[in-house]
Amino acid sequence: MLIRLLLIIQSVLILAATVLALEKTYRLRGTIAANDVLGDVSELATRAEAVVNGGEHRAFIQKDGSFVVENLTLGDWLLEVASADYAFPKIHVHIATSEEGRASVAARYVQIGTEWSEDAPVLAYPLKIEASAKYDFFTPRQGFSIVAMFSNPYMLMVGASLAAIFIMPKLQANLDPETLKELQNKDE
Amino acid sequence: MLARLALTALTLAACLPGARALFPDEAGRIDWYRAQIGAPTALIPHTHNHTALLYAATQRNVVAALRAADGQLAWRHVLDGPISAFSVRDARVLTQSGANHSHVHVWDAASGGLEWSFAQPAPGRGAVFVRDCADVIALAGDALVRLAPGSSEPVWELPLNRTAAYSRIVVHNDAVFAIGDAPQTRSAKRRLHVVQVDAATGALRKQYDTAEGIALRGGSVVVLESREYGAYMVWREPENIVWYVHRLGLTAPMWELYHAKLVEIELMPPDMLTSTIAELDIDAGLNDNTPRFSLSYSKDGKSKSVVVEMFRDGDRLEMRKVASFLADGSAIAASPRRSVVAVRPTDTGAAWRVRGGDKHAGDYTYARSAYGPVARAALVYVGDEPRVVVQTRSGQLAALRPGSSEPLWTRNEALGHAADMAFLTLPPPASAAEHAAKETDSSVQPSPVARYILRWVATGRALVEWVAAGFGIASGDRPALAPTEGDHFGFRKLAVFGASTGAVTAVSSQDGAHAWSHYLTHGRTPVRIERVFVTRSSQALSTDAPVIVAAGRARNATVVAAFDALTGRVLSEDTLPLIYARAFELPATDPATGQRLLGFAVAGAEPRVAVWPPTADAARALCAHTAPLYVELGDQAGSTAVHGYRVACADVTEPWLAAEPAWEFVLPAGETLISATRYEHGAQHTALQGRVLGDRSVLYKYINPHLGVLATQRAAGGIAVYLIDRVSGRLLHSVVHEQAVVSRAHPFVATLSENRLVYQFWRGLPAGYVTAVAELFESDRPDTRNESPAVSSLDLQLPSVVMAAFVAPEAATALGTTRTGSSITTRDVLFGLASGKLLALPDALLDPRRPMGAPTKDEQAEGLVAYAAPLPLDPRRVLSHGHAVAGIAHVRSAPTHLESTALVAAFGLDVFFSRTSPSGLFDQLSPTFSKANLVITSLALVAGCLLGAPMVRRKLTTRAWA
Numbered sequence A: 001m002l003i004r005l006l007l008i009i010q011s012v013l014i015l016a017a018t019v020l021a022l023e024k025t026y027r028l029r030g031t032i033a034a035n036d037v038l039g040d041v042s043e044l045a046t047r048a049e050a051v052v053n054g055g056e057h058r059a060f061i062q063k064d065g066s067f068v069v070e071n072l073t074l075g076d077w078l079l080e081v082a083s084a085d086y087a088f089p090k091i092h093v094h095i096a097t098s099e100e101g102r103a104s105v106a107a108r109y110v111q112i113g114t115e116w117s118e119d120a121p122v123l124a125y126p127l128k129i130e131a132s133a134k135y136d137f138f139t140p141r142q143g144f145s146i147v148a149m150f151s152n153p154y155m156l157m158v159g160a161s162l163a164a165i166f167i168m169p170k171l172q173a174n175l176d177p178e179t180l181k182e183l184q185n186k187d188e
Numbered sequence B: 001m002l003a004r005l006a007l008t009a010l011t012l013a014a015c016l017p018g019a020r021a022l023f024p025d026e027a028g029r030i031d032w033y034r035a036q037i038g039a040p041t042a043l044i045p046h047t048h049n050h051t052a053l054l055y056a057a058t059q060r061n062v063v064a065a066l067r068a069a070d071g072q073l074a075w076r077h078v079l080d081g082p083i084s085a086f087s088v089r090d091a092r093v094l095t096q097s098g099a100n101h102s103h104v105h106v107w108d109a110a111s112g113g114l115e116w117s118f119a120q121p122a123p124g125r126g127a128v129f130v131r132d133c134a135d136v137i138a139l140a141g142d143a144l145v146r147l148a149p150g151s152s153e154p155v156w157e158l159p160l161n162r163t164a165a166y167s168r169i170v171v172h173n174d175a176v177f178a179i180g181d182a183p184q185t186r187s188a189k190r191r192l193h194v195v196q197v198d199a200a201t202g203a204l205r206k207q208y209d210t211a212e213g214i215a216l217r218g219g220s221v222v223v224l225e226s227r228e229y230g231a232y233m234v235w236r237e238p239e240n241i242v243w244y245v246h247r248l249g250l251t252a253p254m255w256e257l258y259h260a261k262l263v264e265i266e267l268m269p270p271d272m273l274t275s276t277i278a279e280l281d282i283d284a285g286l287n288d289n290t291p292r293f294s295l296s297y298s299k300d301g302k303s304k305s306v307v308v309e310m311f312r313d314g315d316r317l318e319m320r321k322v323a324s325f326l327a328d329g330s331a332i333a334a335s336p337r338r339s340v341v342a343v344r345p346t347d348t349g350a351a352w353r354v355r356g357g358d359k360h361a362g363d364y365t366y367a368r369s370a371y372g373p374v375a376r377a378a379l380v381y382v383g384d385e386p387r388v389v390v391q392t393r394s395g396q397l398a399a400l401r402p403g404s405s406e407p408l409w410t411r412n413e414a415l416g417h418a419a420d421m422a423f424l425t426l427p428p429p430a431s432a433a434e435h436a437a438k439e440t441d442s443s444v445q446p447s448p449v450a451r452y453i454l455r456w457v458a459t460g461r462a463l464v465e466w467v468a469a470g471f472g473i474a475s476g477d478r479p480a481l482a483p484t485e486g487d488h489f490g491f492r493k494l495a496v497f498g499a500s501t502g503a504v505t506a507v508s509s510q511d512g513a514h515a516w517s518h519y520l521t522h523g524r525t526p527v528r529i530e531r532v533f534v535t536r537s538s539q540a541l542s543t544d545a546p547v548i549v550a551a552g553r554a555r556n557a558t559v560v561a562a563f564d565a566l567t568g569r570v571l572s573e574d575t576l577p578l579i580y581a582r583a584f585e586l587p588a589t590d591p592a593t594g595q596r597l598l599g600f601a602v603a604g605a606e607p608r609v610a611v612w613p614p615t616a617d618a619a620r621a622l623c624a625h626t627a628p629l630y631v632e633l634g635d636q637a638g639s640t641a642v643h644g645y646r647v648a649c650a651d652v653t654e655p656w657l658a659a660e661p662a663w664e665f666v667l668p669a670g671e672t673l674i675s676a677t678r679y680e681h682g683a684q685h686t687a688l689q690g691r692v693l694g695d696r697s698v699l700y701k702y703i704n705p706h707l708g709v710l711a712t713q714r715a716a717g718g719i720a721v722y723l724i725d726r727v728s729g730r731l732l733h734s735v736v737h738e739q740a741v742v743s744r745a746h747p748f749v750a751t752l753s754e755n756r757l758v759y760q761f762w763r764g765l766p767a768g769y770v771t772a773v774a775e776l777f778e779s780d781r782p783d784t785r786n787e788s789p790a791v792s793s794l795d796l797q798l799p800s801v802v803m804a805a806f807v808a809p810e811a812a813t814a815l816g817t818t819r820t821g822s823s824i825t826t827r828d829v830l831f832g833l834a835s836g837k838l839l840a841l842p843d844a845l846l847d848p849r850r851p852m853g854a855p856t857k858d859e860q861a862e863g864l865v866a867y868a869a870p871l872p873l874d875p876r877r878v879l880s881h882g883h884a885v886a887g888i889a890h891v892r893s894a895p896t897h898l899e900s901t902a903l904v905a906a907f908g909l910d911v912f913f914s915r916t917s918p919s920g921l922f923d924q925l926s927p928t929f930s931k932a933n934l935v936i937t938s939l940a941l942v943a944g945c946l947l948g949a950p951m952v953r954r955k956l957t958t959r960a961w962a
Helices: A002-021 A146-150 A153-174 A177-187 B002-015 B269-273 B413-417 B432-439 B448-468 B616-625 B857-862 B931-961
Strands: A026-033 A048-052 A057-060 A066-072 A075-083 A090-097 A103-110 A127-130 B032-034 B040-048 B051-058 B062-067 B073-078 B083-089 B092-097 B102-108 B114-120 B124-129 B136-140 B143-147 B156-159 B165-172 B175-182 B191-198 B204-210 B221-226 B230-236 B243-247 B257-259 B276-279 B292-299 B302-313 B316-326 B331-334 B340-346 B349-355 B360-365 B374-382 B385-392 B396-400 B409-412 B418-425 B493-499 B503-508 B514-519 B528-536 B547-554 B557-564 B570-576 B582-589 B596-602 B608-612 B630-633 B641-647 B656-666 B671-678 B690-692 B698-700 B707-714 B719-725 B731-737 B749-753 B756-762 B769-777 B800-807 B812-817 B828-833 B838-842 B890-895 B902-907 B911-916
Touching (some): A026 A048, A026 A075, A048 A066, A057 B114, A090 A127, A146 A153, B040 B083, B040 B374, B051 B374, B092 B136, B102 B124, B102 B136, B114 B143, B143 B175, B165 B221, B165 B230, B221 B276, B269 B292, B302 B331, B316 B340, B316 B349, B340 B385, B349 B374, B349 B385, B360 B396, B396 B413, B409 B413, B413 B493, B413 B503, B418 B902, B493 B528, B503 B528, B503 B547, B514 B557, B528 B582, B528 B596, B557 B596, B570 B608, B582 B616, B582 B630, B596 B630, B608 B616, B630 B656, B707 B749, B719 B769, B731 B769, B828 B902
Parallel strands (some): A026 A127, B083 B124, B331 B374, B749 B812, B812 B890
Antiparallel strands (some): A026 A066, A048 A057, A075 A090, A090 A103, B032 B911, B040 B051, B062 B073, B083 B092, B092 B102, B102 B114, B124 B136, B136 B143, B143 B156, B175 B191, B230 B243, B243 B257, B276 B292, B302 B316, B340 B349, B374 B385, B385 B396, B396 B409, B503 B514, B528 B547, B547 B557, B582 B596, B608 B656, B641 B656, B719 B731, B749 B756, B756 B769, B769 B800, B812 B828, B828 B838, B890 B902, B902 B911
């Protein structure tokens, strides 16, 4: 009895292992296309990778910008292009099979940290991805600017002080002597 | 939604404290970057478009092309696992790599661009090019396949039987041979099994056993591939002096040639029995027609090597001697030309000889104690001039040329294996005034008058120095200094790396300049260094040298070596007969040497803490100077319980202390530990005991230096994070992330500083990577403190924890936090990203108290900005700017003498150092500040006053007379 039970358990395990082993995998194809931001895609060949689900699957990018991510199963995936120099849009890839058993890919641009909507337009397959921006890592140094110099609060204070020193006596000199006397009396 | 994100980004940009972004001219001046490849496992010379290149496959799963002229990287790829095949042919490079699966990649040899690739769902065992076409024959698992560029399916696939472990493929004309080790059985000895397959169709033609008693790896068989003569195996059976030459595919007769004097006629039978043979043309592309191999033997007490090439004289197969070398510990390598090179150790380093085609010889003068013996060599020609590239055991590559014993270039690839790094603060260069302070010490100069005069002289000299240095008060950049010389700002530190190759390497944190190296071994085995400590720091004008200690494992022992940090001289080297579970600094100093004590906790039936230096006095010093010491064991990945021990100090007569069980923290059923985090050295320091809220009340920080963080994998799915006290074993807080996934592809990374824990994990889609932040306070009510009369782990109340989760911009492989001298400056959290960026995000962005809606007035006054889940990847916060720092495994920070500025380092494979100022350069003048202008303006004002004074006096006099 025990042997029979063990045999049944063994059969179930073998079946499960076979099903797991036979889980069908799919390739995801895409191309990085040149645009105004990235004119020569061959420069990505040693400087970028296609990354799925943050590193579960990786693919190098060929000289013509194409890439193939292997061993994806049915379901949802996040495709990113990890580059040191360029920013690329993130893409939600949904791999499904139709009733006839044919695999289909629905890919949409997504924003990390937001719910993924199915209303977003589906991208053409094989995917064609363009760089959205070139990273600008630096802040340009501020050169000498006369406007910046005079908009400095200290300079404004100095300006006000100078005005008080040089312009106020002139204004006083132009005052009517009677008005001046009145003002002096007020002060007293 | 996009508009909301944009608004959030704008708000953040407007509200967050402005970390100083890098100016273009600072790149490469305040930072340095070194692209590493790791220690090569194969070096193949190749010339492409008149550029001599050296292709390398390495232990760090890197395939790279180095320019032979200068050693610079032409290109590099980090592959997804160990490299199981590597070949260069017809301007293409072939690699097969992977751990549980395999990828065949074919690269353009000149640019490194990928030409095509193919994936197989089993570990790779070998791959070769098919001659005269771009196809590849690959072996993965037990499947032999032919792959063609541009095709997503194999041309053919043949499952091989499992009677042999195949690891070698040879292609000759229309035949493919797979050779494997057939295991020993009751009826048959160990032997080689050969499968012959039709290269065009994949049809099995023949399979047979041969070479009885021989294994493919073991120095007893070589496979020779000749375009003209065919593919052969040459072996000598154990306990037999006869050499057999078997042409692959021919079984009748089984061998084409057998002879006792096949290679070396002088060799006598006793010497023959201990000889070994090795393939020289490791890549068949090196020599198409006359493949070479070497025979190494001992004769009359001398080790020798003979290099032989195979050729055919009419119908007769012959072996011809190309060169012979004295070969004690030699490395021999072949070039695409007929020449071969042998590098052998000498008293001053190594000597190399090129023979076979042209003749050259030279020496390489280096300290073997610094880099280890020669491990591998390569011969490459730049034009017609040979370059001999020598690889040492520690991972150093050096290129040599005739006529010079100094290397043309070197690459220290040990840094690519760095497991730990310690910053050593260097003493600033002693100024004239400081020298005077020493000279005028009353013990040196008893006369007060002489001391007074000396001080004035020194002050004058310092003034002259200052003027001569161009009023250099704000410049810490003095590239002319030696790597072991410090500066006044603490920017120049010594970064000492310990590598798994046994290398201890000290470089300058300022520019990466090499200071010293040491190759640490136990017998002949390199020590796998895991920890580096500073046990005695630099003291200005002190005669005691700072000390660096490297500790690592070797076989069943622990090796601890102490170095003079400034010279690299070995001060002591101790072998402790133990396997430690954890190495850590102890809170006491050695009375004999003044060094910080180190502890090595040993698990097992009798847990204990071994003290280094290994003296009973050191152990007694620990017991005398500190409160009870607690240590926890079992906090490594895979554990299900963590045990705390109290170190017992009774009757200390040995350099170790027994550890008594104090507490046990058993993880809930079904959970296993994946990561343990504790404070890095000094990360718990704080300048502010609390956070001042908008209404001027204070939330007091929970600072517990014994805080420990355990992350566990739950069988039910997700992870749990436990905050425990490492002295009492008390659980302080726990949190479960049910949707988190932690795996090799999705590591759990964490950093702990002050009262804040930051960690990152993968949460599946659509969230992606989540950065969670936990901030610990003494109470959730402002102005309320811990009521305990004494600060003790045993009395501490539970902390009040405020948590928030953010969506991380990318996968992180390591986290760190900036550290400044007094911890007054806000801290940046450093993210070592998988894409090779080192990102610094400000404290305020990761504040768990950020309000969900628009901040109230009080919240605004506190500096809080509205919560937004995504953390931005602002390129101006990427410290590594355009560098792709590959394989970041550690992110470290060290304070400088300026409170505003912290040094940061990221290493793992590549090495990157920089400095950052999270709150801006509030204590430094801008580099564009013109000191000359300031002096000129001041002088002009004085001159104006002097000129204007008589005029004013004249005017006043005139007015008085009017």
